[in-house]
Amino acid sequence: MYNVEKGYEAAKEFYAQYGIDVDKAIEIADKTPISMHCWQGDDVAGTEVKEDKSLTGGIQATGNYPGKATNGEELRADIEEAMKFIPGELKVNVHANYQEADRFVDRNEIQPEHFAKWADWAVEKGLGLDFNPTYFAHPKSTEKGTLSCADEDIRKFWVEHGIKCRQIGEYFYKKTGKPCVINHWTPDGDKEVPVDTLGPRQRLKKSYDEIFEATKDVEGVVDGIESKVFGIGAESYTVGSHEFCMGYVMNANKDHIIMTLDAGHYHPTETVSGKLSSIYTFDNSVLLHVTRPVRWDSDHVVGFDDETRAIFEELVRMDKLKDTYVATDFFDASINRVAAWVIGLRNTRKAMLAALLQPVDQMKKMEADGDVSARLAYKEEFKAAPFAMVWDYYCAKKNAGIGLEWLKDVKQYESDVLLKR
Ligand SMILES: C[C@H](O)[C@H](O)[C@@H](O)C(=O)CO
Numbered sequence: 001m002y003n004v005e006k007g008y009e010a011a012k013e014f015y016a017q018y019g020i021d022v023d024k025a026i027e028i029a030d031k032t033p034i035s036m037h038c039w040q041g042d043d044v045a046g047t048e049v050k051e052d053k054s055l056t057g058g059i060q061a062t063g064n065y066p067g068k069a070t071n072g073e074e075l076r077a078d079i080e081e082a083m084k085f086i087p088g089e090l091k092v093n094v095h096a097n098y099q100e101a102d103r104f105v106d107r108n109e110i111q112p113e114h115f116a117k118w119a120d121w122a123v124e125k126g127l128g129l130d131f132n133p134t135y136f137a138h139p140k141s142t143e144k145g146t147l148s149c150a151d152e153d154i155r156k157f158w159v160e161h162g163i164k165c166r167q168i169g170e171y172f173y174k175k176t177g178k179p180c181v182i183n184h185w186t187p188d189g190d191k192e193v194p195v196d197t198l199g200p201r202q203r204l205k206k207s208y209d210e211i212f213e214a215t216k217d218v219e220g221v222v223d224g225i226e227s228k229v230f231g232i233g234a235e236s237y238t239v240g241s242h243e244f245c246m247g248y249v250m251n252a253n254k255d256h257i258i259m260t261l262d263a264g265h266y267h268p269t270e271t272v273s274g275k276l277s278s279i280y281t282f283d284n285s286v287l288l289h290v291t292r293p294v295r296w297d298s299d300h301v302v303g304f305d306d307e308t309r310a311i312f313e314e315l316v317r318m319d320k321l322k323d324t325y326v327a328t329d330f331f332d333a334s335i336n337r338v339a340a341w342v343i344g345l346r347n348t349r350k351a352m353l354a355a356l357l358q359p360v361d362q363m364k365k366m367e368a369d370g371d372v373s374a375r376l377a378y379k380e381e382f383k384a385a386p387f388a389m390v391w392d393y394y395c396a397k398k399n400a401g402i403g404l405e406w407l408k409d410v411k412q413y414e415s416d417v418l419l420k421r
């Protein structure tokens with residue numbers, strides 16, 4: 001191992017030339033929570049008591065790597081293992097299909113008690129919890145839709161589910177003392193362009209209205225409304241399109257109802273980084289789903305790539321990092337699932353820290369003065385700044401493993417625990 005302290009001192013000198021306070025950047029990155037999604041640990045299978053745990057609703061986890069978690073205990077143990085190597089504040093993001101009742105409890109009947117194991121564990125570990133209704137992988141989630149379904153019985157069933165989820169969100173808030181961010185995503189859509197494109201959207205609006213009206217007294221819950229461009233089997237029409245969700249959020253005009261922007265939910269030439277300032281012009285907060293799309297919404301493990309970096313650069317430049325709820329959302333079943341979390345969450349934190357290590361005020365001044373050549377020169381220069389030295393130092397300070405140190409531990413956990421399942 002190289003001398004991390006020495007590397008850090010050299011990097012500090014580099015950044016000081018541009019008036020950048022490295023320790024302050026580390027402190028901000030460290031305290032910004034990232035909500036770690038539980039569903040990477042078992043390919044979104046969930047822990048409900050039911051026969052068939054196959055995925056429906058336009059999403060798919062591909063791969064058959066051995067060792068996935070098969071119950072809540074294993075899943076939490078795997079999350080704890082991954083967390084050892086992810087520096088900075090974390091929350092855990094739970095889906096409604098991760099209930100732990102000892103008998104079959106349908107989605108419209110879930111209660112806080114079915115999530116008590118998650119809540120007790122979070123309290124013990126000092127973690128905040130976020131939540132998600134599960135409008136997919138269920139016999140009542142078909143090509144006819146869920147919250148937008150024309151069949152009133154089915155639509156009502158899912159409205160009841162949404163209501164129960166907001167009540168569970170409040171329970172998480174009261175147990176942990178930290179706000180619970182709920183993400184609402186429905187897979188509703190059509191393989192072909194329907195003749196009636198308006199009806200389903202009017203029903204989806206009605207359903208969201210009913211969920212929020214029935215739970216208007218719920219406390220400590222923030223609600224993200226997530227759009228999507230298409231899903232498998234629903235390639236031509238998505239009820240909850242970007243325009244629909246943006247319209248819903250802006251029209252709701254309620255502080256707790258915000259947009260969710262998933263980096264994998266847009267046409268390949270559209271970017272979330274390019275959308276953030278438009279949304280922040282009209283709203284005060286955003287929920288981010290950090291993921292890596294590859295050609296389609298494939299939910300690959302987050303990379304330290306151009307778009308992930310651009311998202312955090314935008315947030316830092318707008319001074320909106322503090323107003324943004326950062327959550328990860330990917331599910332790769334083709335590699336060690338603990339490693340997937342470690343790689344994706346570390347990259348998310350890395351992109352955040354790298355964005356904080358740029359001379360934003362100076363670049364803004366250059367731009368305001370019309371010095372666009374200097375602006376480009378600065379942007380390019382910082383792509384090769386000695387960021388890795390700061391990252392290694394931060395990981396060392398947090399005892400999260402320098403460089404690739406974590407890999408041997410995760411491989412050990414694989415042979416000691418995962419492969420014995
Ligand atoms: C499992 C999540 O709810 C899901 O990934 C959702 O957030 C999404 O992005 C669907 O494509």
Ligand SMILES: [Mn+2]
Binds near residue numbers: 226262329
């Ligand atoms: Mn998402």
